[in-house]
Amino acid sequence: MSEGDLYSIGIDVRREVLGREYVDGGLAESDDFMMAFQEAVTELAWGYSWSRPGLDRRSRLILTLGILAGLGRYEELGIYAQGAVRNGVSVDEIKEVLVHVTSYCGTPAGRQSFLAVHAALFNGPS
Numbered sequence: 001m002s003e004g005d006l007y008s009i010g011i012d013v014r015r016e017v018l019g020r021e022y023v024d025g026g027l028a029e030s031d032d033f034m035m036a037f038q039e040a041v042t043e044l045a046w047g048y049s050w051s052r053p054g055l056d057r058r059s060r061l062i063l064t065l066g067i068l069a070g071l072g073r074y075e076e077l078g079i080y081a082q083g084a085v086r087n088g089v090s091v092d093e094i095k096e097v098l099v100h101v102t103s104y105c106g107t108p109a110g111r112q113s114f115l116a117v118h119a120a121l122f123n124g125p126s
Contacts (some may be wrong), residue, residue: 010047
């Protein structure tokens with residue numbers, strides 16, 4: 001598969017998961033320097049990883065929420081929580097992911113994760 005194919009597939013999946021407005025806004029704000037990142041993440045993460053047949057989208061979203069929470073990537077966590085809900089993951093399932101993160105990554109990570117997701121789902125733009 002060529003880089004062009006990976007980008008084309010990836011941009012579609014990325015928009016479906018994160019929302020067209022969010023993705024297109026990020027692309028529009030990117031200059032030549034930042035477009036290198038946009039192209040890389042679209043091809044590698046979205047065109048390759050997110051498009052593989054081994055896991056369904058819900059499973060990938062649930063896994064990604066746990067990874068982002070455990071790594072302390074709270075801004076991204078909020079964005080992906082919105083995408084998870086958009087793609088059929090329930091708020092209760094997200095809450096269970098965060099409880100699990102709290103158990104394995106500690107209460108500071110858990111607390112910040114709960115705060116980020118709460119802000120994204122209940123206080124922020126959807």
